[in-house]
Amino acid sequence: MLFDYLPLLVFLVMVAALGVGLTFGIPLLGPRHPSTAKGLPYECGIVPAETARRRFSVTFYLTAMLFIVFDVEAIFLYPWAVLVRSTLHIFGLVEMTIFIALLAVALLYVWRKGALEWD
């Protein structure tokens, strides 16, 4: 039934409204005194040393990729978690252990290959 989705719709509307309201509301509410110092990117009040548009080290991308893959594997945990008590029992445990073990091996490999080192 479509009405089941009414709360979700309301929620979405609220989120949207809040976001828009905050974005456009604040300038209206508060006074504004722009200055170059204020225009700078905010770094805890310290004057930025250089532009933010510099290249990141490749290691950053590397870690990001590794994170993606390991992170996404986690989705298999949800359906498993739902069923492990009711249906899968020990077999599920064994299965998931194998799965995790494989991930662990991969992690170990990455680690030993030094892909996690920053320099």
Added chain:
Amino acid sequence: MTGLFPGFLILSAAMFSVGAVGVLVRRNPLVVFMSIELMLNAANLALITYARYTHTMAGQVFALIVIAVAASEVVVGLALITGVYRSGHKLNLDELSEMSE
């Protein structure tokens, strides 16, 4: 639900087309890659929709697996792209055309 069913399919078809067109028109491999992911996710949306429509679980399981597979594909793809980028190529597919005929 049935009322929305065609809508979701049209949406997924649209996503797929957008992705395909993206692959065709964009030069930056990263963007092309994202377009490919868009196509896969369009397929995911279709799978979920059908799963709901046909009251079977297979579609959802399929979608989960696709997500995982897509992730690993992304990782490999990004690794390759960075590799190419570091080996001096600009991120422009038209420059990757030394082999032809």
Added chain:
Amino acid sequence: MTTLLSLPPWFPLHFVPASNLVGILPVLIVGGGSVLVLLADLAVPRRGNLVLPVISGVVVLGALGTAVGQWILNATNPVVFNGAFADDRFALFADFVVLLTALAVICLSPGYLRRRGMEEGEYYILLLASLTGMLVLSGATNLIVIFLGVELLSIPLYVLAGFARDEPLSQEAAMKYLLLGGFASGFLLYGMALIYGETGHTGLAAIHQQLLQGALSHSFDPMLLAGIALLSVGLLFKVSAAPFQWWTPDVYQGSPAIVTTFMSVATKVAAFAVFLRLFSATLAPYRSEWEVPIAVVAIISMVFGNLVAVAQTSVKRVLAYSGIAQAGYILIGVAVGSPDGTQAALYYLAAYAFMNTGAFAVLTILSQRGEDCDRYSQLAGLWRRQPLLAGLMALFMLSLAGFPMTVGFFGKFFLFSAAIHDGQLPLAIWGILTSAVSLFYYLRVILVMFTAVPDADSDTAPTLAGLSLEGTAVASSTAASVGIPAGVVVVLAGVGTVVLGIFPALIYTLLQGITVVHG
């Protein structure tokens, strides 16, 4: 079976019968093997030793042994994991071909990597991972498993294609393969989604039932047909059939020769296994719909591949286009649809494995540091420098061209006769005509090897003798131990090409009674 596995007593066999695990034993062995190699890679410090290749070879041999054992003991099981997988003779035959090819590649690899001065890196891990995908594919009877297999097969190959990290061509090949491959799997997946949506099943058997009902009532669901179309497109890409072959020449040329060997043979075999399973079994009810398009694709592939190969200057590209043409020939078997067609296609796959592996193996042996043996000039006068290699290469070329007394002849012969038996004369005629065209470039290779004079730079290519123990090209004993297997592989491929050309029944008796099931 339980004794065969000796599982711990508390293991809930009621949940997953051991027969299931037996059914996917080759997959388990190779998959586990890749993890093993991963760990071994960590364990042993790499000093150009042969640990990883040896382990990989043993793993593949083990899988091969298991498959053979299953065949001999007739321990086949068409329904594994509730019809997600089929461990039937069809799958086992495909496994034989794929595993043998992988074994050949593993035997060739150390010497090749050494000559090309490549880092071993994750090479063997990726090889085994891709092999796992192929084994999954050969027995897959569920759309999900098929997709899994395709991706598991492709993703490691994307990396392997770009394995020559400092060679731009290799990088370009990898990039093209990755992006086009992803593009194609998008189509594949969407087609699967549509099929699933219209039938409500991902299992091939159930889908087959649905199609039967539809076909009986002559109501062909357009959405379903669209799904079939997209699915076929995705698979045709994998088997590199024209007009979906675009990636093939560039990727074959750019990738390291050894990777091309594996890619050109094993991938094609695995992809065709699932292709045959889908079309000659699952989608059979809709034959009236897909028969003509597939036949057209077959003809386009034969014509395009054979024609364009004539105009090539790179040997790897020539073989790539010849691969496209071969895909066309095998598609004849698919289009025929009858058991003859399937058997003929399987026979051709086996034949193709022998002759193509052999041809590429020669190229890998001739490859040197910095570049693969790829230009005709590098083959020039090979007959004077290395008669054995030249003779074998000539043999493979003749076999690919389909000369009598070679295995290639019977491959084509059975396919064409199956087409004729099925009343599809045009296919046979196109096949024969294009085969005639193919002589232009196959014989050209032979001509270059036997007549042309070698150019200066290619004289340093290692000789087969040089690869062997008392050789000069490679000195140390480990180097010799990488050379001997390579030579053995090439010679065995040649022997197989001839012997199976004289005793075609050796394979055909295996194929007798192979019927394709879909879970």
Added chain:
Amino acid sequence: MNPTLILVLSAIVLGLPTAGFAVSAISAGRLPHRLVAWTGPGVILGAFVATLIIFVAMLQQPASSRGITVVFWHWLNTSVASGHGVAAQTGFNANFSIRIDPLSVLMMLVITGIGGLIHVYSVGYMAEDPGFNRFFAYMNIFITSMLLLVMSNTLVFLVIGWAMVAFASYALIAFWYERRSAVVAGRKAFVTQVIGDVGLYLGAFLIFLNLRGAHGQLLHTVNMQTIFANVGPGAHFHDGLGPLGGGMVTAIGILLFLGAAAKSAQWPLHTWLPDAMEGPTPVSALIHAATMVTAGVYLVARFHPIYQQAPVAAGLVAFIGIGTAMMAGIIGCTQYDIKRVIAYSTMSQIGLMIFAVGVGAYSAGMFQFFTHACFKALLFLAAGNVIHALHDDQDIRLMGGLSKRMKATFVAFTVGSLALAGIPIFAGFFSKEELLGSGLALGPAVPWLWVVGVLVNVLTSFYIFRVVWIAFRGEPRSEHAEHAHEAPLLMLLPVLVLAGLATVVGFLNVDFAGFAPITLFSAFLKPVLGVPAATASDTAGALALLAGFLLSVGGIVLVWAVYGRGLISRELVPNHLPWLYQLSFRKFYWDEIYDVALVRPTVSLATVIRRVIEPEVMDGALGGIRDSIAALADDFRTFQTGFLKDYATWFFFFAVVGLVILGLRLS
């Protein structure tokens, strides 16, 4: 018979000569002659032993079960491809299967036995020849081909063996390739063989196309046993070979005989045989006496079920056979080259055999083949001894007086001549008598064919004893003849063995005019060849016997009168019947006729083609095809731009096309 045993043995029979060839060929010059001198003859004798075992095993069996077909492997088999199973009789099913039955075993015995003797002889004869190994390589491969020819059970391998024999003979005739004449002779032989091969191919192909089974279904089989089983007699037969019925089978019979004629040097394909004497003498003995030239006889005998259904073709065969026999006999009387005389006598004798199988006296023909193989090989080898002793002089006018200098050879040669002439107790007598007897009985209602056959006897004994007289009697007429001395033992031994055989083998089939019939031979062959439709009555047989005998003796007497006593002038015929003499001396002018009628036109045509047609038409057409293919290739390859974007676009485009075609069900 135990199939496995037969399989193994016949594999040995075929394998040993092949192995011998491989050894001699691969190790071209390198292998020491000493070794090849053992392997070369050894393999053949080994094959002979294996054949003997098969023979004995066969004799153990009752006559009815002496035929066995052994399948070596399934070579090419569309009945497999079409899923009917390997054993399917329909479908093109060219298994490599061999037929072991009395007929093939007889041929195998002769080929390996006499062939083996000739090999042994060759060791001595070729001892000084630099091409020693090459020679034995050729000899072995020839034996292999011949065995394949007689053992094959499928038309395919029969044809292959047939062609291989032609090639091997070419190699052997042109063995001394630095001699122009030898090369020319080899080429001539080969071309003739190819003409015959074409006939055989066409015949076999017609059978394959048209043979129908019992239910009128097209068999499309190349299995010879199946063919013979389905070429039944009479009415069933007419739908047995396609719509044309009798016409078709006649055509097949004639085409097959074209092949037979080429191998057996029958008119009109006979001219190669005399020239083939350019080859080493053992070759002449092997090819032109024992084996190759008799392949035609074998072919007709093997395919007799077909000839029995094609009276016209069979009659033609008989006619040509007897004609060739007469012609060759006449020619033989005036030749001076010892080997050529024997060659023409071979041609004449084979003609008689062909006549016999033509009229349906198959076992008589085969018996003549059997005895002939013995005494003709003997004659050739003895002549070889002479030639060897005279340092390659072959002209009998340069000989003379050899009977004192080469006693053993003289005796052997004389025995051979007696056997050839058909003098009692010698082999030829019995065989020829039986042949003429059944010829009289079966002859196509024209006794004069038989008369001619008998008249051949006088010619035969005349020309062969003419040689004996001129070459061995009288005084030496040349330096070499003066100092000729006996051949070494290695060359003498086979000759003597053959002499013994030529004396005794005739008794295997003593059956003239019902007198003391000991017909082991024809009894042995009966399971395959059956019994003649008619046998000569005793009186007719006696008549045949008497006439044949008298004429043979008459020939000898004539020789004695002319060359011995000089009662009749040698110049009698040349002076009074010059045309006849010239006709004979010039070999009936066949070479000239062919030269004018065939060779020159062909050559000039070839020149025209070479000068005009080839450059203009062929190169034009072929080049055009080649160029257009190249052009097409260039056009197509431009699609492969190397730009990933284009690839993706094409892929997308064709995917949409596929989607439309399938989705809208346009197909």
